[in-house]
Amino acid sequence: MTLLSIDDLVVEHRSPGRPVVRAVAGASLTVGPGEVVGLVGESGCGKSTLARAVCGLDPITEGSITFDGEPVTPLGLRRRRLTGIQMVFQDPYASLNPRRRVGDQIADGLRTVRDTATAPADLLERVGLPREFAGRHPHEFSGGQRQRIAIARALAARPRLLIGDEPISALDASAQSQVARLMRDLAVESGAGLLFISHDLSVVRLIADRIAVMYLGRIVEVGDTAEVWADPRHPYTRALLRAVPKPDGLGVLPAELPGDVPDPANPPGGCRFHPRCPLVMDMCREKDPDFGPVACWLHDQR
Amino acid sequence: MTLDISGLKVSIGGKEILGGVDLRLAAGRVHGLAGESGSGKTMTGLAVLGLLPHGARVSGSIRLGERDLLTLPPKELNRVRGGEVAMVFQDPATSLHPMLTIGKQLTEHMRHHLRLGRAEAKARAVELLGKVRIPGPEEAYGRFPHQFSGGMRQRVAIAIALACSPKVLIADEPTTALDVTVQAGVLRLLRGLCDELGLAVLLVTHDLGVMSAVADEVSVMKDGLVVESGPRGQVLREPAHAYTRSLLDSLPDAELR
Numbered sequence: 001m002t003l004l005s006i007d008d009l010v011v012e013h014r015s016p017g018r019p020v021v022r023a024v025a026g027a028s029l030t031v032g033p034g035e036v037v038g039l040v041g042e043s044g045c046g047k048s049t050l051a052r053a054v055c056g057l058d059p060i061t062e063g064s065i066t067f068d069g070e071p072v073t074p075l076g077l078r079r080r081r082l083t084g085i086q087m088v089f090q091d092p093y094a095s096l097n098p099r100r101r102v103g104d105q106i107a108d109g110l111r112t113v114r115d116t117a118t119a120p121a122d123l124l125e126r127v128g129l130p131r132e133f134a135g136r137h138p139h140e141f142s143g144g145q146r147q148r149i150a151i152a153r154a155l156a157a158r159p160r161l162l163i164g165d166e167p168i169s170a171l172d173a174s175a176q177s178q179v180a181r182l183m184r185d186l187a188v189e190s191g192a193g194l195l196f197i198s199h200d201l202s203v204v205r206l207i208a209d210r211i212a213v214m215y216l217g218r219i220v221e222v223g224d225t226a227e228v229w230a231d232p233r234h235p236y237t238r239a240l241l242r243a244v245p246k247p248d249g250l251g252v253l254p255a256e257l258p259g260d261v262p263d264p265a266n267p268p269g270g271c272r273f274h275p276r277c278p279l280v281m282d283m284c285r286e287k288d289p290d291f292g293p294v295a296c297w298l299h300d301q302r
Numbered sequence: 303m304t305l306d307i308s309g310l311k312v313s314i315g316g317k318e319i320l321g322g323v324d325l326r327l328a329a330g331r332v333h334g335l336a337g338e339s340g341s342g343k344t345m346t347g348l349a350v351l352g353l354l355p356h357g358a359r360v361s362g363s364i365r366l367g368e369r370d371l372l373t374l375p376p377k378e379l380n381r382v383r384g385g386e387v388a389m390v391f392q393d394p395a396t397s398l399h400p401m402l403t404i405g406k407q408l409t410e411h412m413r414h415h416l417r418l419g420r421a422e423a424k425a426r427a428v429e430l431l432g433k434v435r436i437p438g439p440e441e442a443y444g445r446f447p448h449q450f451s452g453g454m455r456q457r458v459a460i461a462i463a464l465a466c467s468p469k470v471l472i473a474d475e476p477t478t479a480l481d482v483t484v485q486a487g488v489l490r491l492l493r494g495l496c497d498e499l500g501l502a503v504l505l506v507t508h509d510l511g512v513m514s515a516v517a518d519e520v521s522v523m524k525d526g527l528v529v530e531s532g533p534r535g536q537v538l539r540e541p542a543h544a545y546t547r548s549l550l551d552s553l554p555d556a557e558l559r
Contacts, residue, residue: 042481043452177552199481202511202553243486245511247553249538253493253515254486260451 003068003193004031004054004085004161010062011046011053019265023049025217026063026290031161031193036184038208038225039197040240044261046217047197051165054195055087056080067161083112086159088183090166092146096138102149103134109156123152127182144175151183161193168203176200180207201244205229213237216264216272222293233294235277271297303469304328305350305387305502309362312345312526314355319345321526322362327470327502332493334517334534335506336549342526343506347472350504351383366470385415388463392475394455398447404458405443408465415466430461434491453484460491467499474506489516510553514538522546
């Protein structure tokens with residue numbers, strides 16, 4: 001039983017006088033209840049657009065997103081029925097309203113599910129903050145505390161799917177793994193699925209059950225975290241993992257992946273990774289490997 | 303040339319930010335400065351260049367060769383910064399001027415500090431762009447910052463810092479705004495330039511992985527004080543101070559080891 005299923009999703013950004021950008025170009029992914037899926041990739045690969053489309057914040061061009069058997073509708077002015085999906089945004093300095101008490105902001109979430117039994121302070125307690133913080137304003141908190149408040153606000157609406165769009169990248173290094181682990185624990189505890197988007201592979205490895213690697217609008221590899229980490233199969237996943245410097249004190253320089261991410265408005269033909277791939281073959285320049293779980297001709301199962 | 307920071311104290315508005323920092327940078331070595339945000343890493347870097355916020359009180363000494371940068375008259379300090387001591391900032395999107403071509407930004411201080419002519423400065427700028435491995439340096443010279451990707455922009459920022467052949471380079475979180483794959487390239491570049499040009503580099507970063515990859519010496523700061531300092535292998539593998547150990551333990555990888 002899957003909670004969220006994304007099938008061949010295409011999301012295009014149109015702006016006048018510019019070519020159409022396919023930010024997500026045929027991505028498929030599923031998230032089950034109580035499952036933590038980590039979505040990783042370089043900046044500009046379409047991770048955030050995918051997350052926004054799942055929340056209904058970006059319109060879908062092609063393909064479908066179903067949540068609990070129902071299609072996800074774009075967010076409009078009308079009352080939203082799909083409160084089962086909640087999002088924690090990247091920057092807690094921008095996502096909380098600076099002029100309202102944090103308790104009132106958490107109460108908004110409680111109101112959407114008509115929950116009168118829970119107090120905002122209870123939720124603050126769940127994210128590890130003192131109850132009396134409910135009467136304070138966001139500027140009184142540090143980045144890590146603000147992100148905890150944003151998580152409390154998202155949890156207030158009893159989500160069955162929690163989405164974190166780079167929720168830790170604006171935080172201090174020392175707070176990052178704490179906040180990530182908190183998100184995981186709270187989601188799993190309440191039986192909700194978690195789609196955790198990050199470019200920090202070491203944190204994703206810590207909290208995710210499955211990892212999906214995205215490159216230029218496509219998901220190129222999906223697999224169990226331990227398996228992907230121990231035996232990455234797509235050349236791009238390998239390059240990503242090799243580029244993470246290890247704090248082992250040995251002074252080993254991380255391996256470099258040559259070239260830049262191509263312009264998504266004008267992606268290369270064939271496999272999208274071929275201009276940067278160290279193992280490129282003739283086949284890769286001609287045909288796009290559009291199969292899973294590893295979208296690479298080296299791992300063609302047919 | 304070595305840069306010697308000793309007993310550096312900084313206070314702003316009566317609040318002590320740095321409480322006596324001692325650091326020594328040697329030519330051809332990368333000195334890493336680690337610590338949480340708010341520990342005073344960046345302030346140490348800014349103090350070297352005399353870029354502290356208005357109203358900051360400084361004591362101690364920062365010796366570059368024979369001179370003490372803290373007591374240098376403003377005119378002479380101006381000759382040092384950008385010339386002998388250069389800095390690379392965290393976010394290349396904001397540290398470069400969006401409305402000037404990178405050629406202009408690369409040559410302006412060269413013409414001022416080194417008194418080069420227009421053509422000479424351009425030739426050197428193109429050579430520098432090649433050195434930091436910007437593809438097509440001739441064409442890149444006339445482009446604007448927004449036409450480059452994040453990694454390329456940081457390379458341009460490094461080229462600008464290197465333009466007047468500095469002896470000391472202060473790099474404040476130079477790869478924090480970049481992706482891991484791009485970070486790897488910039489780190490390799492920094493290490494290569496340090497070895498090739500004999501630069502003394504102060505690398506300020508909170509990422510101990512980055513530290514382990516490029517730094518020769520590592521100092522760890524907490525609340526405005528250096529709590530531990532030593533060779534990379536020793537500090538990262540056998541930390542003597544409890545705080546260093548807690549930093550290492552808070553890394554995501556620590557639990558899996």
